[in-house]
Amino acid sequence: MRSPLKPTAAAVCGTLVLGAALTGCGGVSRADAREITVYSADGLRGARGDGFYDRVFKDYEKKTGIKINLVESGSGAAVQRLVREKANTKADIVVTLPPFVQQAAGKGLLEPYRPKGSEQVAAADKDPDGRWTAVVNNYFCFIYNKQQLQQPPRTWQDLTDARFKNKLQYSTPGVAGDGTAVVVQALHDFGGQGPAMEFLKKLQANNVGPSSSTGQLAPKTDKGELLVANGDVQMNYANMKSMPNQGIFFPAARPGAKPSTFALPYAAGLVRNAPHAAQAKKFLDHLLSPEVQKQVSAVGGGFAARTDIRPTDRNATELAKIMDGVDIFRPDWNDIDKNLSAYLDAWKTATGS
Numbered sequence: 001m002r003s004p005l006k007p008t009a010a011a012v013c014g015t016l017v018l019g020a021a022l023t024g025c026g027g028v029s030r031a032d033a034r035e036i037t038v039y040s041a042d043g044l045r046g047a048r049g050d051g052f053y054d055r056v057f058k059d060y061e062k063k064t065g066i067k068i069n070l071v072e073s074g075s076g077a078a079v080q081r082l083v084r085e086k087a088n089t090k091a092d093i094v095v096t097l098p099p100f101v102q103q104a105a106g107k108g109l110l111e112p113y114r115p116k117g118s119e120q121v122a123a124a125d126k127d128p129d130g131r132w133t134a135v136v137n138n139y140f141c142f143i144y145n146k147q148q149l150q151q152p153p154r155t156w157q158d159l160t161d162a163r164f165k166n167k168l169q170y171s172t173p174g175v176a177g178d179g180t181a182v183v184v185q186a187l188h189d190f191g192g193q194g195p196a197m198e199f200l201k202k203l204q205a206n207n208v209g210p211s212s213s214t215g216q217l218a219p220k221t222d223k224g225e226l227l228v229a230n231g232d233v234q235m236n237y238a239n240m241k242s243m244p245n246q247g248i249f250f251p252a253a254r255p256g257a258k259p260s261t262f263a264l265p266y267a268a269g270l271v272r273n274a275p276h277a278a279q280a281k282k283f284l285d286h287l288l289s290p291e292v293q294k295q296v297s298a299v300g301g302g303f304a305a306r307t308d309i310r311p312t313d314r315n316a317t318e319l320a321k322i323m324d325g326v327d328i329f330r331p332d333w334n335d336i337d338k339n340l341s342a343y344l345d346a347w348k349t350a351t352g353s
Contacts (some may be wrong), residue, residue: 005238006138008135008302012102016241019261019353020300022256025098031348034065034066034067034278035066035067035068035276035279036067036068036069036088036092036093036274036279036280036283037068037069037070037071037091037092037093037094037275037276038068038069038070038071038091038092038093038094038095039071039073039078039081039091039095039096039099039271040053040070040071040072040073040078040094040095040096040266041072041073041074041075041078041095041096041097041177041235041266042072042073042074042213042215042235043138043214043215043232043235043238043266044095044136044234044300044302045070045072046238046239046336047239047242047243048241048242048322050241050299051238051299051300051303052136052238052295052296052299052300052301053070055295055304056286056287056292056299057070057160059242060286062223062296064282066279066282066283067279068283068298071091072161073098073177073180074079074171074172074176074179074212074213075097075100075101075177075180076100076103076174076175076176076177077175078094078096078100078220079094079100079103079104079107079109079194079289082094082104082107082109082195082271083107083109086109089271089272089273089274089275090275091271091274092270092271092274092275092276092277092279092280092283093268093269093270093271093274093280093283093284094109094110094223094268094269094271094338095135095263095266095267095269096177096266096267097138097177097178097180097181097265097266097267098265098267098331098333098336099180099184099333099336099337099340100175100177100180101127101132101205101267101269102333102334102336103234103337103340104132104269104338105127105131105132105269108272109269109271109272110132110269110270110271110272111131111248111269111271111273111274111277112129112130112133112270113130113131113269113270113272113281113284114130114133114193115133115268115281115284115285115287115288116285116288116289116291117285117288117289117290117306118130118133118288119315120132120288120306120307120308120309121128121134121288121306121307122134122307124263124330125263125265125267126138126267127269131269132267132268132269133267133268133269133284133288133305134265134266134267134268134305135236135265135266135267135268135284135287135288135305136265136266136300136302136303136304136305137263137265137266137296137302137303138231138232138233138234138235138263138264138265138266138302138303139232139261139262139264139303139306139323139326139328140178140181140182140184140185140232140233140261140262140264141230141231141232141236141248141249141250141261141265142229142230142231142248142249142250142251142263143217143221143228143229143230143231143236143246143247143248143249144221144227144228144246144247144249145221145222145224145226145227145228145245145246145247146245146246146247147224147245148224148227149159149227149247151233152228152247152249152251153228153249153251154251154252154255155184155202155251155252155253155254155257156189156190156199156203156251156252156253156254157254157255157310158251159203159206159228159251160202160206161206162206163227163308164206164227164228165205165206166206166208167206167208167225167226167227167228168203168206168207168208168226168227168228168229169207169208169209169217169220169226169228169229169286170207170214170217170229171211171212171213171214171217171322172210172212172229172353173343173344173347174218174340174344174347175212176211176212176213176214177214177264178214178230178231178232178257178264179211179214179230179260180340180344181230181232181264182200182230183196183200183343183347184262184331185260185261185262186200187343188260188262188329188331189253189260190253193343193346197346197347197349197350198350199279199284200350200351201350201351202349204350204352207351208226210353213278213317214229214231214235216233217229217230218231218235218236218239218243218246221243221245221246222243222244222245222246223245228234231248232264233248233302233303233319233322233323234266234300234301234302234303235301236248236353237301237315237318237319237322238300238301238302248322250326258325259325259326260326260327260329260333261326261327262326262328262329262330263328263330263350265294265305266302268284268287288305288306290306290308290309293306293309294307294309294311296309296311297311297313297315297319298311298313298315298318301315301319302319303319305350314319
């Protein structure tokens with residue numbers, strides 16, 4: 001979960017609405033309504049209403065008359081909500097991060113659909129059975145306060161320094177996609193569950209505590225309440241306009257090692273028994289259209305999911321600089337999906353969470 005925005009009066013039924021409401025508080029849906037509901041991990045909506053979702057939703061409504069209802073939450077929370085509503089589906093589309101999109105597919109929550117343009121998405125960034133497709137590529141990262149730290153921490157071990165006590169926080173694994181990514185990165189960098197959990201146990205001495213939202217950590221870091229937090233490149237780069245004191249970094253596994261990260265794409269899928277499936281399919285097509293994919297970097301500060309889109313805008317150039325010199329590894333998402341509960345249990349035991 002990543003949005004720095006707090007719920008407003010527009011969210012009285014638990015839903016942030018961009019456009020008219022699809023349902024009342026009683027949850028009654030009209031199949032013929034010219035609107036769809038998207039459950040999404042946060043990060044693609046701008047803090048000032050100028051983010052990727054803001055632009056795409058507004059343009060789509062103007063073009064088609066279809067209004068988009070956006071419900072933001074953590075990646076894991078979005079899937080949990082789909083499970084709870086399985087007998088009375090409210091959402092049409094879910095946009096979430098690995099491994100939660102694989103989890104949604106495995107629980108039978110997604111209907112196979114290959115959007116137009118998905119043939120241009122790399123095989124690793126889409127489900128072979130067509131149940132989900134990346135729409136915005138992204139990478140795991142950490143952030144630091146540039147005013148109070150002249151340089152970011154170079155290694156994971158640096159994060160255990162006493163100066164970070166109660167000044168470091170990462171979002172909760174199993175609830176937030178970026179929080180789960182902390183565990184995935186640690187498993188890779190420390191060479192397995194045992195050493196990863198041993199380190200996270202040590203790091204807990206500096207950790208402020210649980211946070212269901214990664215996005216809430218960005219303004220805290222910008223203000224200096226935190227010195228270090230976890231995040232992702234797209235979200236943190238995009239909100240630097242309103243939070244300029246953030247710096248993005250990637251801690252190395254050990255002194256002398258090269259920093260690394262992994263792709264953490266926003267992946268979209270058609271919800272099984274979606275109340276407005278036909279309209280949802282058209283919107284998924286739109287998200288992968290060349291015109292929208294070119295806006296991923298220019299407007300959203302992210303990376304296009306289509307491999308045939310090679311943007312040259314200022315954001316794309318800056319993002320390339322951020323990723324320069326960082327190794328990108330590919331997690332075994334099948335293993336993580338299969339063993340996620342065990343990894344999360346091990347994390348809870350190690351950290352006392």
